[in-house]
Amino acid sequence: MAEKLDKTISIALPKGRLGEKTYAMLEELGYGCPGVMENSRKLIFEDEAATVRYFWVKPSDVAIYVERGAADVGVVGKDILLEYQPDVYELTDLGFGKCRVCVAGPENVTPNPDRTLRIATKFVNIPKSYYHARSREIEIIKLNGSIELAPILGLSDVIVDIVETGTTLKENHLEVKEEIVPISARFIAGKAAYRFKNDEIAAMNAKIAAWLASKQ
Amino acid sequence: MKETILPKEERAVLAMRALYESFGYTKYKMSKFEDYDLYRENKRFLPKGEIITFPNRDGRLLALKPDVTLSIVKNAREGEQIREYYNENVYRTEDGDCREIMQVGLECIGDIDLYSTCEVIRLAKKSLEILCEDSILDISHGAFVNGLLDAAGLPEDGSRRKFNACIAGKNAHELSELCRQYGVDGEIEDRLCRLLSLYGPFPAIAEDAAALIINDEMESAYQEIAAIDGYFRSMGEEAGLAVDLSLVNDMRYYTGVLFRGYVKGVPTGVLSGGRYDGLLNRMKKDGMGAVGFAVYMNLLDLYFDEGRSKEYDIDILITYDSGTDMAALSRTVDMLMGGGRSVRVQKEADTKLRYREKFHYGERGLEIRG
Numbered sequence: 016m017a018e019k020l021d022k023t024i025s026i027a028l029p030k031g032r033l034g035e036k037t038y039a040m041l042e043e044l045g046y047g048c049p050g051v052m053e054n055s056r057k058l059i060f061e062d063e064a065a066t067v068r069y070f071w072v073k074p075s076d077v078a079i080y081v082e083r084g085a086a087d088v089g090v091v092g093k094d095i096l097l098e099y100q101p102d103v104y105e106l107t108d109l110g111f112g113k114c115r116v117c118v119a120g121p122e123n124v125t126p127n128p129d130r131t132l133r134i135a136t137k138f139v140n141i142p143k144s145y146y147h148a149r150s151r152e153i154e155i156i157k158l159n160g161s162i163e164l165a166p167i168l169g170l171s172d173v174i175v176d177i178v179e180t181g182t183t184l185k186e187n188h189l190e191v192k193e194e195i196v197p198i199s200a201r202f203i204a205g206k207a208a209y210r211f212k213n214d215e216i217a218a219m220n221a222k223i224a225a226w227l228a229s230k231q
Numbered sequence: 232m233k234e235t236i237l238p239k240e241e242r243a244v245l246a247m248r249a250l251y252e253s254f255g256y257t258k259y260k261m262s263k264f265e266d267y268d269l270y271r272e273n274k275r276f277l278p279k280g281e282i283i284t285f286p287n288r289d290g291r292l293l294a295l296k297p298d299v300t301l302s303i304v305k306n307a308r309e310g311e312q313i314r315e316y317y318n319e320n321v322y323r324t325e326d327g328d329c330r331e332i333m334q335v336g337l338e339c340i341g342d343i344d345l346y347s348t349c350e351v352i353r354l355a356k357k358s359l360e361i362l363c364e365d366s367i368l369d370i371s372h373g374a375f376v377n378g379l380l381d382a383a384g385l386p387e388d389g390s391r392r393k394f395n396a397c398i399a400g401k402n403a404h405e406l407s408e409l410c411r412q413y414g415v416d417g418e419i420e421d422r423l424c425r426l427l428s429l430y431g432p433f434p435a436i437a438e439d440a441a442a443l444i445i446n447d448e449m450e451s452a453y454q455e456i457a458a459i460d461g462y463f464r465s466m467g468e469e470a471g472l473a474v475d476l477s478l479v480n481d482m483r484y485y486t487g488v489l490f491r492g493y494v495k496g497v498p499t500g501v502l503s504g505g506r507y508d509g510l511l512n513r514m515k516k517d518g519m520g521a522v523g524f525a526v527y528m529n530l531l532d533l534y535f536d537e538g539r540s541k542e543y544d545i546d547i548l549i550t551y552d553s554g555t556d557m558a559a560l561s562r563t564v565d566m567l568m569g570g571g572r573s574v575r576v577q578k579e580a581d582t583k584l585r586y587r588e589k590f591h592y593g594e595r596g597l598e599i600r601g
Contacts, residue, residue, distance in 0.1 A: 084498030084534070102499060108404040207498045209401075210367045210473070213430060 023065045024215050027081060027089035029074035033112045033200055037090040038069070040109070044222045066215075078103060078203065087208035088216060093198045094177060098138050104204045106220050110227060112200035116141055118193040119184050120173035121166055135165030136175040145175075145195050163187045240333075240531040244318055246361045247335055247526070251316040254354060256337060259315040261302050263322075267292040269301055276301065276484050276510055280323035280330075295322035300507075300523060303338050304514055312341035333532075336525035340511070343520030345455075348506065349462045352490055355504055355524045356463075356471065362501065362531065363494035367471050371478035371489045372456050373505070375440075378448035379423055383415045394423075395479045401427045419445070426476050433460035433474045440476060455488060484509040490524065497534040502526045544585045546572035551592040553578075560592050 026041070028034035028051075038051055048062040051069050060069045072080055078101040080086040094116055096105060116138070126132055128151075134142050135156045146153045156171050163183060165171040177198065178184065178191060202223055204216050248258070267284050270277060276298075283295040296302065299317045307313055316337040323330060335358075339351050352370065359366035376398060385391055390413060397406040403424045410420035422443045429436045429443075433456065444450050456474060463469045478489050485505045492502030504524025511519045547567055551560055560576065567574045580589065591598045 082498065084496075103400075105400050105402040105405070205498050206500065207493045207495075209430075210369070210493050211365070211495055217428070217430075 022212065022215060023061070023068050024088060024212060024219060025068045025070070025086045027077045027086035028069055028071050029077050029090060029092075030071045031074060033074065033090065033092065034071060036111055037109070037200065040223070040226060041067075044219075044226055046219070075099075081203050081205045081208075084205050084207055086205070087212055088202065088204045088219065090200050090202055092177075093196070093201055094138065094141065096201060096203070097196065098140050100140070101203075102206065104206060104209055105201050106204055107202040107223055107227070109200040109202055109223070110230075112198070114177050114179040114198050115191075116175065116195045116198060117178045117191045118142075118173050118175055118195060119163075119178065119189045119191050122188050122190045126172040130172075132173065133171040134173055134175050135162055135171035137162060138175055141195060142175040163189060238532075239535055240528050243361050243531070244333075244335055244528065247358050248316070248318060250357055250361065251337055251354065254314075254350070256314045256316045259299070259303055259317045259338075261296065261299060261317070261319060263295055263320075264293045265296050265302055267294040269305060270294055270297060273301055273484075273510065273513065275481050276507075278323075280325045283322050283324060283329055297321050297323045299334065299336060300338060300525070301510075304340065304510055304516065304521065307340050307511075307516055307519065309516060309519065310341075314339055330529075333528040334525050335528060336523060338521060338523035340521040340523075341519060343506070343508075343522055345458055345462075348488055348522050349459055351504070351522045351524065352459060352488070353463075353466075353468070355490060355492060355502055356468070358524075358526055359471070359492045359494055359502060362526075363496065365495035367473055367493045368502070369473050369475040369478055369491050369493070370456060370459060371474065371476050371491075372452035373480060373482055373485045373487060373489055374448050374452035375456075375476055376426070376479050377482050378446050378452065379419065379426065379443065381448060382445045383410070383413075383419045383423070385413065385415070391482075398423070398427065398477050399479050401477055403427050429477075430475050431473055432469070433457065433472075436474055436476075440474070452487075459488065480505060482509070483513070488522070492524075492526075494531075497530050499530065500527075501530050542585070543587050545575045546587045547574045548580060548584065548586040548589045549574060549576045549592050549597075550578060550580055550589070551576065552594070555592055559596075563592065563597055 028037055035052070046067045048060050048067055048069055050057060051060045058070055074092065075095050077089040077091040078095055078099055081089045081103050082101040090109065092112060120126065132146070132151060132153045133156060134153055135158050136142055137158060139155055139157060142153065142155060156165065158165060162174045162176045165174055166189065167187060173192060175195065181191065184190060202220065209216055267282065270282050280297070282297045284292050287293050298321055299319050303313065303315060318335045320331050321334050337351065337354060339347050356368045359368055380391055380394055385394065393409055394406065397409060406423055406427070407420060410423065422445065425439070426443055429439055437457070440453060444453055460469070460472065463472050478491055480489055484507045486508045487506030489505035491500040494501055502524055506520065506522045508520045511521055549564065564574050564576055
C-alpha cells in the first residue's frame with residue numbers, strides 16, 4: 016500500500032460547486048475515479064490504477080490538508096489563501112469560481128469616516144490588511160454565517176464578504192461599496208509533495224495549463 | 232539506557248553530533264538568555280514569530296534566545312576560522328503561544344571558498360539522510376533571482392518582497408500581474424515565470440536555466456551551482472540533490488548559495504541553510520564569510536509516525552504479597568530485565584497501566600496472572 020501510494024496523487028476537493036467543477040475538469044484530463052460524484056457516505060475514493068485518490072473536504076479546510084501533507088494537491092478559492100496564508104505552492108489560476116471579496120453596506124448610506132468602522136465578516140485577515148493599508152480604524156465582528164443580517168440589525172456598519180452576482184445583497188437592500196480583491200479557484204500543491212511526487216504533479220499542472228489554454 | 236528506547240529524533244541528534252564532530256566541528260553551547268538588542272537589530276534574519284522578552288533587575292531587556300546563529304556570529308573575532316555546531320532549544324511565540332523548539336545546526340565562518348561551501352552542503356545532505364532514507368536537498372542561489380530582478384529595474388524596496396513572495400510560492404499568474412503593475416519588460420517577465428517551473432537534478436534543468444541568464448550576477452551564480460553539482464557528482468553523492476531556483480531568502484543577509492532539505496513524511500522543509508555574508512557585514516565583521524544550516528527537530532516530533540501511538544506502557548508488571556523476600560524478588564526482576572524488557576514492581580495492579588505480561592510474586596515464587 017505504502018509503495019503504491021508513493022506515486023498516487025492525493026487530491027483534496029472542496030465540497031460544493033467549485034469541487035464539482037474541479038472534478039469535471041480533472042476527469043476530462045484523464046484523472047477520473049469511480050464514485051467521486053456519487054452521493055455516498057464514503058470519504059476516500061481511489062481509482063483502480065491508483066493514480067489518483069480523492070477526498071471531499073470543507074472548502075476552507077483544503078489548504079490545511081495540503082499544507083500539512085494529508086493531500087498532495089487541492090483546489091481552493093483565492094479568498095481562503097489570502098485569509099489563512101498557508102505555506103503551499105499556488106501553481107495555477109483555474110479561472111473558474113470567479114467572484115469578488117467586497118465591502119458592502121446599506122444602500123445609499125455612507126459610514127461616517129470619523130468613527131471606527133464596524134465590519135461583520137467571516138474573514139479576519141483580508142479586511143484587516145485592506146484597512147490597515149488605508150490607515151482606517153476598524154473593529155472586526157467575526158461571524159460564521161448570515162453576514163448580511165449584521166448591518167440590518169445595526170450590529171455592524173458594513174460587511175466584508177464574497178459577492179458573486181449581488182442578488183443576496185440586493186434582496187437585503189445592501190450594495191457593494193468597495194471591491195477588495197477579485198477571487199478565482201487556484202490549483203495548489205504541498206511543498207514536500209511537489210518534490211517527492213514532482214513528475215506526477217508537474218504533469219498534472221501541465222495538463223491543466225493546456226486545458227485552460229484550450230478554453231480561452 | 233539502551234539506544235533503541237530513545238525516540239527517533241533523539242537518536243538522530245546523537246548521530247548528527249557524531250557526524251559533525253568527525254568533520255572537526257566543535258560544540259557551541261550558549262546561555263538561554265541574550266540581550267534583546269541583538270535580535271532587534273537583525274529581526275529580519277530570524278524566522279517568523281515573536282521573541283519572548285523580559286527585563287532583568289537593571290531594567291535591561293533580555294530575550295529567551297530565538298536563534299543561535301546570531302550569537303555565534305556576534306562572538307566571532309576578525310580573522311577567526313569557526314567550525315561549530317549546536318544542539319539547543321530556541322524559544323519564540325507562534326500565534327500567541329510560547330514555544331520551545333529543538334534546533335540542531337552548524338556554522339562555518341571565516342574564509343569561505345567553494346570547498347567549505349560544498350563541505351557544509353554535504354553535511355546538510357548527510358544530516359537529512361540520518362533523519363530519513365528518502366530525502367531531498369534543494370539548492371539555489373540568491374544572486375540568480377536577484378540578478379533577474381536587477382535586470383527588471385526593480386528598486387531595493389518593498390516591491391522586491393512582493394516579487395519574492397510570488398517566486399517562492401511558484402505563483403506565475405500573480406508574478407505576471409506584478410510585472411505588469413511595475414512595468415517590467417515582457418522579455419524579463421517571461422524569464423521570471425519560466426524560472427518558477429525549473430525544478431530537478433541540475434543536468435535536467437541546466438540548459439533551461441542557462442537560457443535565463445541576462446547579466447554577470449546570474450552567470451556567476453549559475454557557475455557556482457554548476458560547480459557544487461559537479462562536486463557531488465564526482466563524489467558519487469548526487470542522488471537526492473535537486474536545483475530549485477525559486478528558493479529565495481532575504482538578500483540583505485543571504486548573498487549566495489541557498490539550500491533547503493525535505494524528508495519524506497514531513498510536509499515542509501526540515502532543514503534550511505545558505506551563505507549569509509550579509510549578516511557578517513551588518514555586524515561589522517569585515518571580510519568574513521559564513522555558511523551554515525539549521526535542522527528543525529520539532530517538525531519531526533510532529534510528523535514522524537514512529538512512536539506516535541503506544542501499545543503498552545511497560546513489558547512486565549509484577550505484583551507481590553506483603554512479607555515477600557525482597558532480595559529474591561529483586562533477583563527475579565533483574566533476571567527478567569535482562570532481555571531489555573521493562574519490569575515494574577508494585578503491590579497492586581492498577582487499571583490504567585497497559586502491560587504485555589503480568590506476574591504475581593508469592594510464596595512459591597513467580598506465578599502467571601492474566
